[in-house]
Amino acid sequence: MTRATGFTRFIHAMWKYKALTLMMLPAVLVLLAHSYLPMFGIFIAFKNVNYIDGIWGSPWVGIDNFKFLFSSGDMWRIVRNTLLYSLTFMIMNLVLSVSIAVAINEIRRRFLAKAYQSFIILPHFLSMVVVSYLVYAFLQPDHGFINATVLKAFGHDPVFWYSEKGYWPYILVFVNAWKHAGFGAVIYIAAIAGIDPEYYEAALIDGASKWKQITNITIPFIRPVIIIMTILSMGSIFSSDFGLFFQVPMNSGALYPVTDTVDTYVYRALMQLNDIGMSSATALVQSVVGFIMVIATNSMVRKIDPEQALF
Amino acid sequence: MANDTGNRIGGISAMSNLILNTAFVILSLLCFLPVLLVIIVSFTDGQSILTQGYSFFPNKWSFIAYESIFKDFQTILSGYRVSLTITILGTALSVLLMALYAYPISRADYPFRNAFTFFLFFTMLFNGGMVSRYLIYTQVLDIKDSYMALILPMLIVPFNVIIMRTFFQTTIHPAVIESARIDGAGELRIFLRIVLPLSLPVLATMALFSTIGYWNDWFNALLYISSENKYPLQYLMMRVLNDVQYLRNNVELAAQNPTMMKNLPNESLQMAMAVIGMGPILIAYPFFQKYFVKGLTVGAVKG
Numbered sequence: 001m002t003r004a005t006g007f008t009r010f011i012h013a014m015w016k017y018k019a020l021t022l023m024m025l026p027a028v029l030v031l032l033a034h035s036y037l038p039m040f041g042i043f044i045a046f047k048n049v050n051y052i053d054g055i056w057g058s059p060w061v062g063i064d065n066f067k068f069l070f071s072s073g074d075m076w077r078i079v080r081n082t083l084l085y086s087l088t089f090m091i092m093n094l095v096l097s098v099s100i101a102v103a104i105n106e107i108r109r110r111f112l113a114k115a116y117q118s119f120i121i122l123p124h125f126l127s128m129v130v131v132s133y134l135v136y137a138f139l140q141p142d143h144g145f146i147n148a149t150v151l152k153a154f155g156h157d158p159v160f161w162y163s164e165k166g167y168w169p170y171i172l173v174f175v176n177a178w179k180h181a182g183f184g185a186v187i188y189i190a191a192i193a194g195i196d197p198e199y200y201e202a203a204l205i206d207g208a209s210k211w212k213q214i215t216n217i218t219i220p221f222i223r224p225v226i227i228i229m230t231i232l233s234m235g236s237i238f239s240s241d242f243g244l245f246f247q248v249p250m251n252s253g254a255l256y257p258v259t260d261t262v263d264t265y266v267y268r269a270l271m272q273l274n275d276i277g278m279s280s281a282t283a284l285v286q287s288v289v290g291f292i293m294v295i296a297t298n299s300m301v302r303k304i305d306p307e308q309a310l311f
Numbered sequence: 312m313a314n315d316t317g318n319r320i321g322g323i324s325a326m327s328n329l330i331l332n333t334a335f336v337i338l339s340l341l342c343f344l345p346v347l348l349v350i351i352v353s354f355t356d357g358q359s360i361l362t363q364g365y366s367f368f369p370n371k372w373s374f375i376a377y378e379s380i381f382k383d384f385q386t387i388l389s390g391y392r393v394s395l396t397i398t399i400l401g402t403a404l405s406v407l408l409m410a411l412y413a414y415p416i417s418r419a420d421y422p423f424r425n426a427f428t429f430f431l432f433f434t435m436l437f438n439g440g441m442v443s444r445y446l447i448y449t450q451v452l453d454i455k456d457s458y459m460a461l462i463l464p465m466l467i468v469p470f471n472v473i474i475m476r477t478f479f480q481t482t483i484h485p486a487v488i489e490s491a492r493i494d495g496a497g498e499l500r501i502f503l504r505i506v507l508p509l510s511l512p513v514l515a516t517m518a519l520f521s522t523i524g525y526w527n528d529w530f531n532a533l534l535y536i537s538s539e540n541k542y543p544l545q546y547l548m549m550r551v552l553n554d555v556q557y558l559r560n561n562v563e564l565a566a567q568n569p570t571m572m573k574n575l576p577n578e579s580l581q582m583a584m585a586v587i588g589m590g591p592i593l594i595a596y597p598f599f600q601k602y603f604v605k606g607l608t609v610g611a612v613k614g
Contacts (some may be wrong), residue, residue, distance in 0.1 A: 010598045013422040019498035020415040024427060027412035033452060034444075041443025043317035055450055100338075103331055106323050112332065118600050119339035122346070125592050127527030129549045133585035134345040136552065137352055137365055143578060145348060148364020182342065188489045210323060232470070235435070242530055247549060266441055271534075276442065283440025311432070 045284040049276040065281035074265065078282075082261040085169075085245075086237045089176050094226065096177055097184030101222075102214055104185065105192050117189070120182030128243025131179060135248050137172070161256040172259070175248060176241070187229070191222040227301055227308045235294040238286050239263055262286050346589070352379070353582035360578055376583035387587060390544035393458075397543060398525040401462040405521045406514055413472045414502055417479035418488075428476075435469045445534060460535035461543065465524050471517055478513040479506065515602060526592070548588040552581055 013250045014021065041055075043067055049058045069075050100120065107113040119214035123131070123168065138145045139161035147158040161167060249259045262282060269279035302309035323331070328560045344367075352365045356373035363370060380387060415421050416428050439447075449455040454463065483506055507514065532546035542550070 017415075017421055017423070017610065020418065020421055021423065023411045023499070024415055025466050027408045027472075028430070030408060030463065031431065031434060033447075034463055034467070035438060037447045037451065038439025038444040041439045042613055043448050044443050044446060049446075055446055091329075104335070105328075107331060107335070108323070108328055112335075114601075116335040116339055118597075121344050121600065122342050122480065122596065125523060125527075125596060126346075126589065127529060129527075129529050129545050129552070130585060130589050133548070133552060133582065137348050137582065138344065140365070143360050143364035145367075149366060152364075178342070183564065188485050188589045195603065247552075263441070270442055270445065275447070280440065280442035280446075283442045287438050287440045297580055 032147075042280070042284050044107075044276065045280040047277065049280075058271050060279070065277040066285075069278050069281050069285075072278075074260075077257065078087055078260055078262050078265045081258065082238055082240050082263075085172065085176075085240060085261065086233075088173055089180075090230070090233050090237070092173060093180050093184050094230070096181035098188055098219075098222070098226070100181060100185035101188035101192055101217055104189060104278045105218075106177070106210075113262070117186065121186055122182070124183035125177045126179075128241070128247050131175065132247040132250070135175060136250070139171075162250055162252045165255050168249060168258045172244060172248070176244060179244075182230070188222055188225060191225045192218060195221045224308055229299060231294065231297050235290050235295040237293050238289040240269065319524065336374055346593070349582050349585050349589075353586045355577055359580060365578070373579070376579035378581065380583055380587065386539075386547065387544075389540055390542055390547040393541055394526060394544040397458055397461045397528075398522055399503075400458070401465060401525040402518055402521040405466045405468075406517050408466060409468070409472045409475055409517060410507065410510070410514065411502075412467070413475035413492050414479055414506055417476045417483075419485065431467075431469050434523055448535060455535050456541065457535075460540070461528065461531050462525075464531050465521070465528065468520070468524075471520060474534060475510075475517065478510060483509055519599065519602065544588050548584055551584045 046056060046060060046062060047055075047058045047062045048064070049055060053059075096258050104113050104116060107116070115253065126134075136144070139147075141147060141158060141160045144161070146161070151158060159167075161171075195218065200213060203213050203217060232241045240263050242263045245259050245261045246264045246267065251264075252259075263286075266279045266282050266286070269275045269282065298311060317330060348365060348367060351367055352360070353376055354372050354374065355365070355369040356371035357375070359366070359369045359371045412427075412431070416424050416431075438444075448460055448463075452459075452463075454460045486602065487505060488501055491505055496504070527545060529543065529545035529549050532541075532543050533549070536542060536546065
């Protein structure tokens with residue numbers, strides 16, 4: 001093949017590697033159905049969809065859906081909630097996971113460290129529905145553990161948790177940390193386990209304190225993992241854990257001002273209000289923001305340290 | 312996990328050791344006690360709940376909630392059946408398809424490697440959003456109210472495919488594949504006979520992730536499932552928590568004994584439902600959690 005053109009070479013490669021390409025076919029079909037088809041579905045945001053005309057036949061309305069969304073006043077509330085919660089969760093989980101990982105590594109007895117680890121990743125295995133039951137057991141207004149036992153002991157009146165919105169930002173941050181910090185810690189524990197002990201020996205000889213060892217050896221070594229985790233979570237900064245915001249507060253209307261996020265809003269607009277146009281417009285804004293966030297975070301990381309960037 | 316001596320020379324002082332251990336005991340309790348509370352409430356007598364509320368030390372125990380739930384075990388059984396079916400089918404399919412996709416893009420000599428890697432990666436960056444997915448699922452693929460709607464969403468997890476690819480790249484030496492080819496083995500045979508057996512750790516990890524994902528999924532059921540005989544267990548639990556009446560109606564039909572129904576508190580019923588839903592995870596947990604940590608280590612260190 002001395003004078004092979006690009007095309008014949010391509011055909012040749014196709015033929016030579018046909019087995020490998022065929023192997024990928026099923027997953028390619030799944031990706032097309034589950035991920036790519038919906039991407040083409042974003043034009044729905046520019047239509048006034050009704051079930052009589054179907055998706056294709058419904059009239060185009062330009063950016064009316066977006067106008068309506070931004071003028072309804074809901075937008076500001078759900079964007080604020082989503083961003084603030086996402087950022088708080090990200091920082092909380094990062095700090096907690098890394099602290100737990102560093103601390104567990106200092107426990108002298110390995111079997112204890114393993115036992116603690118088993119306990120703190122337990123919440124990760126429970127679904128958000130189960131978690132909402134656990135929260136309910138504590139906060140149920142008449143018999144919940146907090147009202148019936150804790151507040152009673154202090155002679156305090158019962159609090160109607162599911163209609164008092166002031167407490168929920170704290171409750172949600174707590175529940176999220178409770179569910180994810182332990183699992184995140186395991187990832188960092190694995191990264192710390194990979195550090196060569198010689199560094200610590202050298203530091204000891206130089207008389208470095210425990211704190212100095214952590215800040216100068218451990219943290220720099222697990223930084224790549226921290227960065228990758230952060231880039232990935234940046235992508236979902238505009239999405240929220242539907243179960244946490246919908247199921248845990250029991251979809252209680254009184255709490256919407258502090259529990260309503262983009263996801264729960266989209267769900268309600270779609271399922272309960274049947275407003276396809278507005279919900280798809282919101283979902284499109286969500287996707288675009290997520291996309292921009294990942295690209296931006298990644299290019300920031302690339303500027304600081306090209307080695308650490310994801311792509 | 313660090314090896315048994317820890318990778319630290321020069322441990323911490325006895326005092327800080329005590330403080331650390333105390334902190335971790337509190338953390339561990341914090342993670343476990345809520346689960347315990349729900350279990351205890353599910354065994355608490357209705358009268359005790361009325362007088363002392365939910366407590367870790369109820370005055371009177373009772374099995375009434377479980378008795379009444381198991382009077383009508385059809386609902387629960389059906390929930391278990393659906394959950395088991397989609398978990399087993401979904402996990403098997405998911406691991407197989409992901410491995411089949413990850414292997415070619417791990418091969419340095421595969422010419423379309425970059426194109427297919429990007430094809431996968433792009434889905435992590437951008438998605439069409441829930442609404443257009445919902446409309447595609449219900450109107451184009453037409454899989455509303457079918458098991459397919461519960462299985463398809465979690466079949467290919469891009470991030471996991473990338474972890475698998477990295478594992479293949481780092482553990483399977485090209486020379487091994489080359490020599491198998493010289494012996495006349497075809498690509499599929501190499502994959503099944505050499506690559507998969509060498510990759511059991513990462514396959515097991517993915518199977519574990521996938522199992523948990525499918526078992527705990529209720530959101531897709533909320534979106535797509537309308538017939539009761541297709542409710543997975545988690546979704547059933549969600550219905551019960553949001554609407555005790557739903558369970559009561561089912562139980563009421565089964566319960567022949569009206570006095571029993573009268574002193575059956577809703578809360579015990581709900582919590583018993585939660586325990587039934589948690590059961591499999593809590594029973595299996597001690598066995599698989601150490602593999603889980605090992606698997607995570609594989610992913611994190613190599614990924």
